[in-house]
Amino acid sequence: KAGVTQTPRYLIKTRGQQVTLSCSPISGHRSVSWYQQTPGQGLQFLFEYFSETQRNKGNFPGRFSGRQFSNSRSEMNVSTLELGDSALYLCASSLEAGGGEQYFGPGTRLTVT
Amino acid sequence: AQSVTQLDSQVPVFEEAPVELRCNYSSSVSVYLFWYVQYPNQGLQLLLKYLSGSTLVKGINGFEAEFNKSQTSFHLRKPSVHISDTAEYFCAVTRGSTLGRLYFGRGTQLTVWP
Numbered sequence: 001k002a003g004v005t006q007t008p009r010y011l012i013k014t015r016g017q018q019v020t021l022s023c024s025p026i027s028g029h030r031s032v033s034w035y036q037q038t039p040g041q042g043l044q045f046l047f048e049y050f051s052e053t054q055r056n057k058g059n060f061p062g063r064f065s066g067r068q069f070s071n072s073r074s075e076m077n078v079s080t081l082e083l084g085d086s087a088l089y090l091c092a093s094s095l096e097a098g099g100g101e102q103y104f105g106p107g108t109r110l111t112v113t
Numbered sequence: 114a115q116s117v118t119q120l121d122s123q124v125p126v127f128e129e130a131p132v133e134l135r136c137n138y139s140s141s142v143s144v145y146l147f148w149y150v151q152y153p154n155q156g157l158q159l160l161l162k163y164l165s166g167s168t169l170v171k172g173i174n175g176f177e178a179e180f181n182k183s184q185t186s187f188h189l190r191k192p193s194v195h196i197s198d199t200a201e202y203f204c205a206v207t208r209g210s211t212l213g214r215l216y217f218g219r220g221t222q223l224t225v226w227p
Contacts, residue, residue: 004156033213042220043203048213056214090156097213101147101164104156 001027004093004105012111018079021108025072025093031055032074033102034066037088046089049074050097078110086112116140117206119218127226128196134189134221136204146187147205147215148178157203163187174198199225 005024013019025032033056034046045058049068066076072093078085088109092102120135138144145164149157161172168180178189187204204218 031213033215035215035217043205043215043217045214045216050213058214092157092215094213101145101159101162102213102215103159104149106156 004091004103006089006091006105006108008108009106010109010111012113013081014113015081015083017081018077019081019110020075020077021089021091021110023074023076023091023093023105025074025091026103029093029095029103030072031094031097032068032072033092033094034074034076035090035092036060037090037107038086043090046076048097055097081112083112086110117204117216117218119202119204119221121221122219123222123224125224125226126194129193131192132190132194132198132223134202134204134223136187136189136218138185138187138204138206140185140206140208144206144208146178146180147207148172148176148187148189149203149205151201151203151220153200160189160202194223194225196225196227198223 007022031050033048037043048056052068063079068074088107090107092104094102116139118137126132147162148160151157161170163170163180171177176191201220201222203220205215207215
């Protein structure tokens with residue numbers, strides 16, 4: 001069974017631009033969570049989606065948003081990029097909502113210049 | 114709020130030596146506990162999990178962890194490490210009301226020397 005896939009793997013953007021990251025969960029998994037990883041803040045939870053609905057949201061500004069499609073694939077969007085948004089963005093999937101056990105993709109490395 | 118403390122940011126050991134990576138959490142409610150490993154330029158790989166039942170949990174690659182409720186700890190151990198175990202290890206916790214949200218420690222960099 002294929003793992004969690006994320007596209008693109010690397011991205012370079014300029015301050016003020018917006019970006020969309022994509023995540024395809026493991027086949028049969030219905031819940032997708034997103035995390036931001038930086039050297040300064042570590043791993044921080046962004047949001048969780050299940051059945052196209054956001055179930056949990058972390059402490060991030062409204063510039064960070066996401067959505068989930070009927071096939072469980074998910075996208076996250078960051079608008080008006082700031083230098084501090086440079087990070088590794090990780091997507092994780094689990095079988096059910098609040099499934100606890102999450103499986104991570106390889107991440108998208110976003111660099112904002 | 115959940116809090117996860119990994120007591121050592123770096124742990125250097127020699128090959129074939131035993132290792133323990135320490136993790137403490139703060140929570141007044143039941144939690145689920147996990148250890149993940151991250152190799153350079155990769156995502157997180159689940160090593161093992163504690164959901165319920167036996168407090169000694171065995172995972173992949175010869176790792177095991179023991180859940181100690183009274184000490185709110187979930188330390189990771191391996192009796193004999195290999196150079197290939199060099200990586201960053203993260204302890205994580207989630208709880209009943211927000212199971213889809215993992216709270217992570219700051220990570221422990223394990224470096225195995227020949």
